[in-house]
Amino acid sequence: MMFYWSLCVEYMKNYAKTRLTYRMDFWIEVLSDILFQGLNLIFILIVFQHTPSLGGWSQAEVVFVYGFFMIPYGVFGTFFNLWNFSERYIVKGEMDRILTRPAYNLYQIVLENIDPPSIFGSVFGAVIMIISWSQLGLPFEALDALMLVVFTLGAVLIYAGLYTALTAISFYSDAPTGILPLMWNIQNYGRYPINIYNKMIRFLLTWLLPFAFVGVIPASYFLDRHEDGLSTLALFTPVVGIVVLVIGLTIWNHGVKRYRGAGS
Template identity: 80%
Template sequence: MFYWSLAMEYIKNYAKTKLTYRADFWVELLSDLLFQGINLIFILIVFQHTPSLGGWSEAEVIFVYGYFMVPAGLFGAFFNIWNFSERYIVKGEMDRVLTRPAYNLYQVLLENLDPPSLFGSLVGLIIMVISWGDLGLAFNLMDVLMMAVFTVGSVLIYAGLFTSLTAISFYSDAPTGILPLMYNISNYGRYPVNIYNKIIRFLLTWLLPFAFVGVIPASYFLDKDHEGLSSLALLTPVVGAVVLAIGLTIWNHGVKRYRGAGS
């Protein structure tokens, strides 16, 4: 209850801030949607030049992209820690966080909430629904349950990987530039992994498992068993739990090494 009430207070403060600066809210929302729209247009342009991509039709790739947007939006809303190094390490705000009783990472996440990113998840669901009809896929209540399970697993993968990378700030004196690079790599998960060579395919599946935040769980609903993808989809929550555990371990160890801001 303590953590729940704390979250509610942070959300109230966020709402008050955005009501004061409403233009910033709408600009942020529109820029987010514009970015997602450009990515979708890129996919449509690609299929103007080819009937399929690695054996995947246009509607199937758009469906995968729709799924990819759902966990990506949730992650962006609740794990918006891109500026952690500059704000909390360089400027010393981590000292303030560590003097409070709540778990430090939880505080950092609440201080950086970005609810407009949830609109990306909503758009992703709409794209999935439209593509579902275009593909003539059967629908049952189990699909809703599996969608929820896969989405949670995908968000955990995002959270674990980016928490690990953010924690590098505890081990380095200078801000790291690896987060933007990793974000760009994560975008490869929205495309069928079989279009890449074996090394990249292995990287995106088992080392940096971004395929589990897009094409692999989406293939379950498409019943697309290219190289066992739909079977691997059931591992999504397991991979998510493992990656998150690794991320939290690296974070907690980094916090123990933290010695405060310098003068």
């Protein structure tokens, strides 16, 4: 554990040295991310200019869900920036370099592509949650803080498992492009009330590609949505996260064993 922790520290130091050389690029990236998330929030507000509720959810509740959705997504974006994996590690052969080192291969890849500015998305989401929490008049207890941490970790594990599995497709296919952007679009459905979708999409978002567990379901716990059963279902978020992560790592490890070097 100490070895892996020290490795993480060294990678963070190298990242800081690089960013200190181009400080303006760092803040431009942070600003662009915040503006993008701000546009998504504006879209939600515009929708509620034309309807008083969305599937029985008020504007403040939907904004609250969006705020929670941003917290695990920001953490995930910081540590699992794997969008260019196929091009960099398979096509260009950098996976060969990774496999010659003693540390776990996925851990190395994650650290090489770490993106700390994404954590500001989590800060943005937390601010939205706090404002919405106050507007909704929700009580706040010590247990709520603990459950927020548990749900966030569970949601991050779901993200990590799903995207690790999808990234691992690069080991099996020569043309995996287009899959990750499609999944990125699907994940955004998790920030809206799940009851506005038909049964097939609800089943997909809950049990097959459980993006509902990264947004609306765990957020429902704090909103006391007992009438639709979401508050109870939210308690399964960490369990779903562990299961999805195990599946993702299994697919990844099998793919690594299948890998035979650059050009394979």
